[in-house]
Amino acid sequence: MTRSFVVLTLLFAIGFGNYCVADEPLRIAFVNIPQILEQAPQADAVRETLNQEFAARDVALASGDKKLQLLKARLAGGATEMGEEERRKLERELLTQDREMKRSHDEYNEDRNIRKNEELAKMQREIRLSIVTLAKGLGYDMVLESGVMYASDRVDITGMVITRLKQNFGKKNGESKP
Numbered sequence: 001m002t003r004s005f006v007v008l009t010l011l012f013a014i015g016f017g018n019y020c021v022a023d024e025p026l027r028i029a030f031v032n033i034p035q036i037l038e039q040a041p042q043a044d045a046v047r048e049t050l051n052q053e054f055a056a057r058d059v060a061l062a063s064g065d066k067k068l069q070l071l072k073a074r075l076a077g078g079a080t081e082m083g084e085e086e087r088r089k090l091e092r093e094l095l096t097q098d099r100e101m102k103r104s105h106d107e108y109n110e111d112r113n114i115r116k117n118e119e120l121a122k123m124q125r126e127i128r129l130s131i132v133t134l135a136k137g138l139g140y141d142m143v144l145e146s147g148v149m150y151a152s153d154r155v156d157i158t159g160m161v162i163t164r165l166k167q168n169f170g171k172k173n174g175e176s177k178p
Helices: 003-020 033-039 041-053 055-078 084-138 158-172
Strands: 028-030 142-144
Touching (some): 033 041, 033 084, 033 158, 041 055, 041 084, 041 158, 055 084, 084 142, 084 158
Parallel strands (some): 028 142
């Protein structure tokens, strides 16, 4: 949704809201999505899940990087003492290892990003559902989340959304937090 569309929608709602709904003011709320993503326990759970899923690959990559550094040090330290054939063989091995490590890092980053996006999509659906449920329950007509220059505390329901997400997270994980 473009910023201009949001602004036009808001202007329409403000300008014509009084004509459309007799004696009921338009109720608008705001949520700060970056704050929700920072403070919701679901975000921590996503990070922890990804760290656990990719822990073995992290270790393997660190080990491969260390081996590569050892090869580089061996080549740099003993290049003058090695014969031409041995030096070329070591250079080829180093080049092959370097390519393999770059490919491994690229695959790792791609796989981690795919999983991260999958988990974030699930979390965003949960956040969106929480916002909509809360807004309907509190009788809001519109909830804005971006393109807002200023929102007073009176219309900012971010804290309530975070509280609801914490409650939902606690229920899913068998905790009994208020």
